[in-house]
Amino acid sequence: xxxxxxxxxxxxxxSVLLVMLGVYALAYYGAGDPIKLIFLRAPGDxxxxxxxxxxxxxxxxxxxxxxxxxxxxxxxLLHGNFGNSLSSGRSVWAMISAAAPVSxxxxxxxxxxxxxxAIPLGLIAALNQNTRTDxxxxxxxxxxxxxxxxxAGPMLMVLxxxxxxxxxxxxxxxxxxxxxxxxPLLVLSFQPIALIVRQTRAAVIxxxxxxxxxxxxxxxxxxxxxxxxxxxxxVLTPVVTQLGLIMITIVNGAIFVELVFGLPGLGRLxxxxxTNTDYPVILAITLIGSFLVMISNLLVDVLxxxxxxxxxxxxxSR
Amino acid sequence: MMMANDIRPxxxxxxxxxxxxKGLTIEIETRNGPATIxxxxxxxxGKGETLGIVGESGCGKSLTxxxxxxxxxxxxxxxxxxxxxxxxxxxxxxxxxxxxxxxGDVGFIFQDPMTSLNPVMRIGQQLAEPLIYxxxxxxxxxxxxxxxxxxxxxxxxxxxxxDAYPHELSGGMRQRVMIAIGLACNPQLLIADEPTTALxxxxxxxxxxxxxxxxxxxxxxxVWITHDLAxxxxxxxxxxxxYAGTVVEDAPVDALFSNPxxxxxxxxxxxxxxxxxxxxxxxxxxxxxPPEPGRRPKGCPFAPRCPLAxxxxxxxxxxxxxxxxxxxxxxxxxxxxxxxEAA
Numbered sequence: 001x002x003x004x005x006x007x008x009x010x011x012x013x014x015s016v017l018l019v020m021l022g023v024y025a026l027a028y029y030g031a032g033d034p035i036k037l038i039f040l041r042a043p044g045d046x047x048x049x050x051x052x053x054x055x056x057x058x059x060x061x062x063x064x065x066x067x068x069x070x071x072x073x074x075x076x077l078l079h080g081n082f083g084n085s086l087s088s089g090r091s092v093w094a095m096i097s098a099a100a101p102v103s104x105x106x107x108x109x110x111x112x113x114x115x116x117x118a119i120p121l122g123l124i125a126a127l128n129q130n131t132r133t134d135x136x137x138x139x140x141x142x143x144x145x146x147x148x149x150x151x152a153g154p155m156l157m158v159l160x161x162x163x164x165x166x167x168x169x170x171x172x173x174x175x176x177x178x179x180x181x182x183x184p185l186l187v188l189s190f191q192p193i194a195l196i197v198r199q200t201r202a203a204v205i206x207x208x209x210x211x212x213x214x215x216x217x218x219x220x221x222x223x224x225x226x227x228x229x230x231x232x233x234x235v236l237t238p239v240v241t242q243l244g245l246i247m248i249t250i251v252n253g254a255i256f257v258e259l260v261f262g263l264p265g266l267g268r269l270x271x272x273x274x275t276n277t278d279y280p281v282i283l284a285i286t287l288i289g290s291f292l293v294m295i296s297n298l299l300v301d302v303l304x305x306x307x308x309x310x311x312x313x314x315x316x317s318r
Numbered sequence: 319m320m321m322a323n324d325i326r327p328x329x330x331x332x333x334x335x336x337x338x339x340k341g342l343t344i345e346i347e348t349r350n351g352p353a354t355i356x357x358x359x360x361x362x363x364g365k366g367e368t369l370g371i372v373g374e375s376g377c378g379k380s381l382t383x384x385x386x387x388x389x390x391x392x393x394x395x396x397x398x399x400x401x402x403x404x405x406x407x408x409x410x411x412x413x414x415x416x417x418x419x420x421x422g423d424v425g426f427i428f429q430d431p432m433t434s435l436n437p438v439m440r441i442g443q444q445l446a447e448p449l450i451y452x453x454x455x456x457x458x459x460x461x462x463x464x465x466x467x468x469x470x471x472x473x474x475x476x477x478x479x480x481d482a483y484p485h486e487l488s489g490g491m492r493q494r495v496m497i498a499i500g501l502a503c504n505p506q507l508l509i510a511d512e513p514t515t516a517l518x519x520x521x522x523x524x525x526x527x528x529x530x531x532x533x534x535x536x537x538x539x540x541v542w543i544t545h546d547l548a549x550x551x552x553x554x555x556x557x558x559x560x561y562a563g564t565v566v567e568d569a570p571v572d573a574l575f576s577n578p579x580x581x582x583x584x585x586x587x588x589x590x591x592x593x594x595x596x597x598x599x600x601x602x603x604x605x606x607x608p609p610e611p612g613r614r615p616k617g618c619p620f621a622p623r624c625p626l627a628x629x630x631x632x633x634x635x636x637x638x639x640x641x642x643x644x645x646x647x648x649x650x651x652x653x654x655x656x657x658x659e660a661a
Contacts, residue, residue, distance in 0.1 A: 211433040214389055218428075219448040219499060220421030223413075233438050308438055309483045 005298060012294045016287065017074075023286045024070050027279035034086040034277045035062065060086065073283070083280040085273075092284045095269060100251075100288065103258075103265035105176050107250035109185055111243050114192040119239060121193075122200025123232060129205060137197060145194035153187045153260040171262040184261040188254055192246045199242060203235040210234075237307045244296045252289045335402075336507055336539050337363040342399035344378070344385050344563075346611060353612030356382055356563035358399060360638070363507065368533060368540040370550045370571070372586065373560035374608055379543045380429075380511045382563075387420055387509075388413070404506065422452040425500030425538075427529075429512040431492035435484040441468075441495050442480030448502040467498040471528060490521035494528065501532060508533070510542045514549065526553050548590050551575065556646075559583045562608050562619035565638060569647040579641060579654040581624045618651070626653045 035053050057063050061072065076083060082092035125137040160170055160183065170183040207213065208231065216230040251266065258267035266285060273281035304311045344356040356378040363369045371379045384390050386401045386408055401408045404423065408416060420426075428434040436444055445467060446460035455463065461480065468476035471494040484492055493513060500508055510529065514522035530553050533540050542550055547557075557574045559567040559582065567580040578584045585604040606623040609615060615622055621631040630652050638650045641658045649655065 209391075211428060211430060212436040214384075215426070215428060215434045215444075215496075215499070216436070216447070217389055218387070218420050218426040219502075220417045220419075220451050221447055222417065222451065225451075229439070230436055233436075310437060310485050 001302070005302075008294070008298050008301075012290075016290045016294075019290055020074075020283055020286060021070065023283055024073070024279065025066070027277060027282060028066050028069070030277075034279070035060070037276060038087060073280075077287075082284045085278050085281050087272075087276040087278045092280045095281060096266075096284050096288060099264055099266045099269045102173055102263055103251045103254065103267065106181070106184065106188065106254065106263065106265060107247050109176060109181065110188045110192065110250055111247045113185060113189045114196055114246065115239075115243055117189075118193045118196035119200050119232075119236075122197045123204055123227060123235075125197065126201045126204035126208065127227060134201075138201070141194040141197040144190040145198075147190060149187050149190070149256050150260075152190055153184075153257060156183055156187060157260070173263050173265075180261070184254075184257045184263060187261075188250060188257050192243075195246070196239060196242065200235060200239055203238060204231055207231050207234055234308070237304070240303070240307065241300050244300050248289075248292055248296050251292055334365050335362045336365045336367075336404060337361075337541070338402040339382070339386065340400050340402070342382060342386065342401055343397050344381060345395055345397050347393040347395075348612070350612075352397075354563070354614075355394070355611040356385075357614070359560075359564060361558055361565055361568075363539050363541055365506075366537055366539055367556065368542065368554045370547075370554035370557040371541060371543045371560060372545065372547055372550075372557055374545060377560045377608060378563040379545075379560050382560075383509050383511065383541060383543060387424065387426075388416055389420070389426075418452065421448040421505075422503050423506050425503070425505035425508045427493070427496050427500045427508065427510040427513040430516045431489055431496050432484075432516065434496055435492055437484055440481050440483060441487070445480075445495070445499055445502060448499065452503045463502075464498075467502055468495070470501070470532070471495070471498045473498075489517055490524065493517060493521075493525055497525070497528065497532070501536065504536060505538055507539045507541065510540060512543055512545070514544070514546075522549060526550065529553070547586060559586070562614065563611075564619065564650065566620065566651065567649045568638060569649075570643060573643050573647045577642070577647070579647070579649040580620075580651045581626050581653070582620050628653065 035057050038056075039049075039053065054063075061069065064072075073083065080093075082096070084091055085095060088095075121137050121141075125134045128134045157170060170180050172180055174180050213226065213230055216226045221230070254263075254265065255267040255271055257263070258265045259271065266288070269281065270285050272278070273285065339359060339361045341358040341360060342356060343354060343358050345352040345354050359378070359382055361369070361371075361382075371383075373379050381390070381394070385394055385396055396409055399409070403419065408419065411419070435441065442461055442464050445464035446455075446457065449455045449460040449463055450457070453460075465477045465480055468479055473479055473491060473494050479487070484495070487495065496513070500510075508529070513529075514525050517525065526549060529540065529542075540554075542554060544550055550557075551571060554571050556568070556570050558565045559574075559580060561582050567574065567578070567583045569577075569579075574583065575587070578587050582604070585602075588602040589604065591601055604623060609619055609622070615632065617630070617632040617634055618624070618627070618636055621627040624631065634652075636650045636652050636655070638648045639655050640646070640648050641655060
């Protein structure tokens, strides 16, 4: 197992280097000079002085050739130095380590909410296939699926502030146990819930026609236990994989929700970095995102045999 | 194994009926409304008796036994008739009452051991379930009993196998596990739904012998559903031949083989290839296919394929009448019944 994990890690390194080279090239050759931007945005009394710009550019090492800059960036990275932000001058690592936990906590809460709400609903819908219950659940899921976050977010905010007076303004971050997390959490979870409801329902319907479900009934197992032990268990494997993917998506950039609800997470950091062409920050976020995808794929691979004992054998024989 | 069979008293026809199915009609919902698949079938199994149900695929063999226990999808339904088990009508039972019968008094073995066991559950747990739900055993007790059951069905290293998953066992071993599950609560009746169809020929014989052995040891009744007449010849006491959802011949096993009376039964027996046949000889088969549900002919359902069919066969449906063995040998065929009267 250790060897397997090491292999995965070694394979990950060249692919992430390639991704970073691409991002670096885009930032370097793409639009916008970060130093000029600083001056353009500065208050009026700062003179637009080409010599000063050149001086700052030189001190930041931005006048060197592309590959030299890239290699020195990687070299620093290997020493644990993510560099400093071009726009604020703060340490990139400090910025990331302040923003990442917010996104991570938000994503974790959203995934838990999704699992708790969507898996039972999907199961209930499938067990009552083509009845009113089924149509009601499917219809609601379709409704949630159809509302984009940039509609649901502001609408819910308006509802809360205008229609329900006295409730707290849902803006800002106060941790997982703060009331203000509720609204962004809901908006973030709408589409995942819709997705998981439909996926669970489809998977359960497929398992329902399996012979082993008939065997369970022929043994006289009560219907609830048939559903929970025999039907749900094989369904969980693909659903858990999907939940992992949802988690990554949210961590990497719940851009809109974080902006609307004023959450200091990675999504908001990304937008700020992009508008300022702040490439040390952009690169660091890319690196983190890629690392998360790798780790979660690895996690799914490691967890898979626990969910489906057959997976273990195929891996061993490979 | 032969010894056990010789000692076992052959249950007489008059013995008390454990399962008595009367006029059971089964319909399936289709796009064009309900279609009848099984039309008023009658069959019965005596206490300790072994009944073979034989017929082509799609003739309603499994369907009758499974829908009687409400084990089929909702769109397949029993609409008329009764199925009395130990004096109680299964059709009138509530779902929870029926649940107590399934796996408790009636055990099942299914066709495909590859798919009939839950792939993500250890076999010890799967075996323990009926014991926990019917006998109220604790997990530890059930596990101990599960080990004994695996030993009973002849699985080597039984106790170590409790923690195995189904994919770690061979097909024959899996079917033994299925049998152990079916027998877990010492049922009065074991329903075996083509349990050997998915297995190698050598394993088939082993499974038949195993069930025979266990039946003699535990004294239960068995219904063995198959399309393979030869396989069950040494196992069953009586055979019901099914065609298009009705019993066309009901006979003690010896009488059926020595004096097959329904043209369909004769066709079935003739289509078993014999080693003594010439290599160039064509295999015998019954021409045509069984009628689709909802498209039954007016008269005898077999008449369109029958070599002996007469005008009356296309007009009226023959009923099951006794033709010998003191009424124990019955056949639903005008031609066969007339032959007997003439003799």
